[in-house]
Amino acid sequence: METPSAASGGVPRVFSVIRALGAVQAEGGRVTQIARSVGLTQATTHRLLQSLMAEGMVEQDERSKLYRLSIDFFALAASAGNPGDLRSICRPVLLRLCASLGDSIFLLARSGFDAICLDRSEGPFPIRSFTGDIGGRIALGVGQGALAILAFLPEAEREEVIRFNLSRVREYGVYDEVYLRTEIERVRQAGYAGRNTGLLEGMAGVAVPILDREGRAVAALSVGTIADRLNADRMPTVVELLKREAAAIGPKINPFDATLRRPAQSLAGSPAGQRISLPEPPGPAA
Structure with a gap:
């Protein structure tokens, strides 16, 4: 069984990979590129990327094999930062x-x-x-x-x-x-x-x-x-x-x-989407 110290030691590695992916989000990144950026071996970096993919936080393009942060990652961050509509x-x-x-x-x-x-x-x-x-x-x-x-x-x-x-x-x-x-x-x-x-x-x-x-x-x-x-x-x-x-x-x-x-x-409970019909051109207020 993994010790608490080992488990906590993995958290910084996960976030270092996430930050590295964020830096190359537009074009995506390869395992070798991410590993070099975070100072980990390719094997360790690949394992972390696969774990993040299993959680839906990272996606890989099937054709180019490039990794990116997923839309679910950004949706989670947005909803956590601001739950209100x-x-x-x-x-x-x-x-x-x-x-x-x-x-x-x-x-x-x-x-x-x-x-x-x-x-x-x-x-x-x-x-x-x-x-x-x-x-x-x-x-x-x-x-x-x-x-x-x-x-x-x-x-x-x-x-x-x-x-x-x-x-x-x-x-x-x-x-x-x-x-x-x-x-x-x-x-x-x-x-x-x-x-x-x-x-x-x-x-x-x-x-x-x-x-x-x-x-x-x-x-x-x-x-x-x-x-x-x-x-x-x-x-x-x-x-x-x-x-x-x-x-x-x-x-x-x-x-x-x-x-x-x-x-x-x-607009639940409101006259959503209805167009207001006025006999004359309506006023300028809104």
Whole structure:
């Protein structure tokens, strides 16, 4: 039977192999390369790799014979580091912003070519929003939250969304490609999307993107209010609060969060995925 000291001595070896694999994750590593990196014999390194494979933490490409850390390894690390989903993480933020600003706060997440309202905290002022209630969705590019997400997507994805959504955003009567691209560039430079008035007279909205660890926009925090409450004097304060909260959320995002892959399905008990139909072009709040 292996003694406790021998068993504990194997733990550093296992982690040295894991760290060595992490350093060559993009291209993968051979046994000889990993053994040389960690200062172990090939036989010992091979045995450790096989043990890690048996636990599902390492995978080997059948053709190249290269070893890599498995997706299960990263899923385990992500779930251990952050067990909460995006809605759970953001719920206290929405309540805090709603209380401090006295306006309605929305959490929007990307869902393909759309933005979907994952959550909202209602302020005292009656407003209308593009997404309506929780579960409502709108084309990326329409409304401040959806525009903030679109503006901070990687360039190739952004271009694909613009091509697909251009005919959809034109339905609102004030968008063409030049206008949309101008707005996207303005948002990218400012770091937020904000209008004192929008498609519905008297309404106003401002939103900032929520970026994951790779700098990709996966969601947005948005304020919806009446135009009188989002004047030039107050706008910087609101934007600063939103940016501060969004920056704190980003590092907490679990890249394996199912909410980010299937936001509509995460809305148990909510009108998930429903499109809000309004008789007039909806307001700009979310």
